[in-house]
Amino acid sequence: MTEPLLQVRELKTHFPVRGGLLGRVRGTVKAVDGVGFEVRRGETLGLVGESGCGKSTLGRTLLRLVEPTAGSIRFEGRELTGLSQRELRPLRRRMQLVFQDPYASLNPRMTVRDILGEPFAIHGLERGREREAKVAELLDLMGLPRDALGRYPSEFSGGQRQRIGIARAIALRPDLVVADEPISALDVSIQAQIVNLLVDLQRELGLTYIFIAHDLKIVEYVSTRVAVMYLGRIVELADAADLYRKPRHPYTQALLSAVPVPDPERKRTRIILQGDVPSPLAPPPGCPFHPRCPYAMERCRRETPPLYALGNGHTAACFLVEDEARKVTPAGPDAGAPQSVGG
Structure with missing residues (x-):
């Protein structure tokens, strides 16, 4: 076992x-x-x-x-x-965490590109185009459009924000x-x-x-x-x-x-x-x-x-x-x- x-x-x-x-x-x-x-x-x-x-x-x-x-x-x-x-x-x-509140857990001053790219930056993984490709792949997994990359959390519904939070957790x-x-x-x-x-x-x-x-x-x-x-x-x-x-x-x-x-x-x-x-x-x-x-x-x-x-x-x-x-x-x-x- x-x-x-x-x-x-x-x-x-x-x-x-x-x-x-x-x-x-x-x-x-x-x-x-x-x-x-x-x-x-x-x-x-x-x-x-x-x-x-x-x-x-x-x-x-x-x-x-x-x-x-x-x-x-x-x-x-x-x-x-x-x-x-x-x-x-x-x-x-x-080991990652998905937070309860998608309104409070996402930085309102960061775009989706920055939010999803942050885990890679913190751990020194993927740069430039490779990071951009990984972030775009995460959006596809979440069922979110690619044009979401340049938008801010306030522009999304609660369900979409939670998808972004989940994407960050599994990045x-x-x-x-x-x-x-x-x-x-x-x-x-x-x-x-x-x-x-x-x-x-x-x-x-x-x-x-x-x-x-x-x-x-x-x-x-x-x-x-x-x-x-x-x-x-x-x-x-x-x-x-x-x-x-x-x-x-x-x-x-x-x-x-x-x-x-x-x-x-x-x-x-x-x-x-x-x-x-x-x-x-x-x-x-x-x-x-x-x-x-x-x-x-x-x-x-x-x-x-x-x-x-x-x-x-x-x-x-x-x-x-x-x-x-x-x-x-x-x-x-x-x-x-x-x-x-x-x-």
């Missing part, structure tokens, strides 16, 4: 909160708190969860745009967390692309076009995606596997088909119950969660989901559940699946032993 393209272990990203005249640390926001997973080359890992769960922070931490507090990020077996910015530069071209043919809610700022009529463009580019260029979104139907369409985040942790991870067919974690079940069903004859029981997501500045003890969970037990208030292995790569951080995990794990001295919280 080939080595995963990306391996993450016990990754944490904490932000100190300062206050008072002396700026002393008054608390810590645990935006990402012990996350672990692997991404295989050519697949799409969907990352879902409510706003504020840490999805975007995790995506930026993986690319070292936000510095991790602890943990391991390995890209093709090479540890990234200890590298200096200078040592990271050669790897930057192989150097990266191996890994983190797409941070790439369609949430777009009109519904344009979202499907951008999603299909990303799928086509993956097939044509062999890209690997981490696709961050809150639209569960879109995530189901594009993803090979799906990770569900809650309050800085992954609470369930599985193949997309398995997770949507039989979610194990109560939080995942609640999220999926809110997805509209296109068949009027098919009824789905909606699970309404009580209360709001707790603050990452003061997470609850025990299972972070227990204040809103309809199945919470006394144990949930005291202990933090690990990610239990349920077979076929399906894991869930919930004590309700502990017995199922024991049946899956072969008998032996470690029978029923869960995976670490970091995955």
